[in-house]
Amino acid sequence: MELDWKNLGFQYLPTHGHIQCDFADGKWGEPEFKTDPHLSLHVAANALHYGQAIFEGLKAFRTADGRVVIFRPDRNAERMRLSAGRLVMEAPSEALFLSACKRAVEKNLDFVPPYGTGASLYLRPLLIGTEATVGIKPSDTYSFIVLVTPVGPYYKSGFNPxxxxxxxxxxxxxxxxxxxxxxxxxxxxxxxxxxxxxxxxxxxxxxxxxxxxxxxxxxxxxxxxxxxxxxxxxxxxxxxxxxxxxxxxxxxxxxxxxxxxxxxxxxxxxxxxxxxxxxxxxxxxxxxxxxxxxxxxxxxxxxxxxxxxxxxxxxxxxxxxxxxxxxxxxxxxxxx
Ligand SMILES: Cc1ncc(COP(=O)(O)O)c(C=O)c1O
Missing domain, CATH: 3.20.10.10 (D-amino Acid Aminotransferase, subunit A, domain 2)
Structure with missing residues (x-):
């Protein structure tokens, strides 16, 4: 993938796809790689009305010796569990969280910016309540998604006060x-x-x-x-x-x-x-x-x-x- 790596902003750019895993009938299904960035969501989905929606943010980097690494994803898995607990949501296990993050990066390896450009691949794990609910209650079904997008430095002016x-x-x-x-x-x-x-x-x-x-x-x-x-x-x-x-x-x-x-x-x-x-x-x-x-x-x-x-x-x-x-x-x- 040839992008203007050195001039990337902090904004969404399309990639090959995301990982999605759904929770229903009391268990998580098989994670799937999806190329369509649009979700099919019920109009009465809990996330849209009652806000059962939490997310995480972390980065993958291409290192000086050519590896691709994710920075402390276990800590984000833990924080997602904490956030899910507060909103009475079903959280992915650490193992599911980590494997979805790794797979999302693997499927988009050519979007991990080259070493030396100051850019990185931003990972955005997302958890939403998907059950159609009108009475207010926690959802019985959830979608856990990991999408990625290449980003440059957050502030255009760089490391300046x-x-x-x-x-x-x-x-x-x-x-x-x-x-x-x-x-x-x-x-x-x-x-x-x-x-x-x-x-x-x-x-x-x-x-x-x-x-x-x-x-x-x-x-x-x-x-x-x-x-x-x-x-x-x-x-x-x-x-x-x-x-x-x-x-x-x-x-x-x-x-x-x-x-x-x-x-x-x-x-x-x-x-x-x-x-x-x-x-x-x-x-x-x-x-x-x-x-x-x-x-x-x-x-x-x-x-x-x-x-x-x-x-x-x-x-x-x-x-x-x-x-x-x-x-x-x-x-x-x-x-x-
Ligand atoms: C409100 C708020 N505080 C702090 C942080 C920094 O957290 P972290 O270092 O895990 O990105 C973020 C960014 O995620 C944030 O949105």
């Missing part, structure tokens, strides 16, 4: 709501605040904790990490945050580098403790944040045009592992 806005008018999730689960509905709810942020000139927004509005929760689609001059890696803990697998991995690498990893509440009025702040997630790994605007208060971190030293090191280390340039010492890569 951006400014973030604290969203004071809307919450991403309720204190005991679905913030920890990767539900489609959470993203629908975040569209308006995201658009309002962009209208005000901010590519990224930061949500406060929904209970008191005093603490950092997370960015629109990524976790918050802060580095202190004393060598601490700090990240919030909250019931309403999606547990980022990138954050989990960076914490391990930060500890390897001798940083002290501190997971706990971070007050929005104490952001000046940080010399570096980043937003982390699968799509961009780390987006350096050089200023956070909260009403009239602006807190700045480091240089406007250059990411800080520690976040740059962490970014390079994680990307290095993903592209097979740095030894996979924690066993995070699953070969296809």
């Amino acid at each position: 951006v400014e973030a806005l604290v969203m004071r008018d809307y919450d991403r999730a309720a204190p005991r709501g679905t913030g920890r689960a990767k539900t489609a509905g959470n993203y629908a709810a975040s569209l308006l605040p995201g658009l309002l942020g962009k209208k005000k000139g901010f590519p990224i927004i930061l949500f406060a904790d929904p209970k008191e509005g005093k603490y950092v929760d997370e960015f629109g689609t990524s976790n918050f990490i802060g580095i202190t001059p004393g060598g601490e890696y700090k990240t919030p803990v909250s019931e309403s945050i999606l547990q980022s697998i990138t954050n989990e991995s960076l914490q391990v690498l930060a500890a390897d580098m001798g940083l002290k990893v501190v997971c706990g509440p971070i007050a929005l009025d104490a952001l000046d403790q940080f010399s570096e702040v980043g937003a982390c997630g699968t799509a961009a790994v780390i987006t350096p944040i050089h200023a956070v605007h909260d009403g009239d208060r602006v807190t700045r971190f480091g240089a406007k045009d250059k990411a800080g030293e520690t976040l740059t090191k962490l970014y390079k280390e994680l990307q290095g592992i993903q592209y097979g340039e740095v030894p996979d010492r924690h066993g995070w890569l699953v070969r296809v």
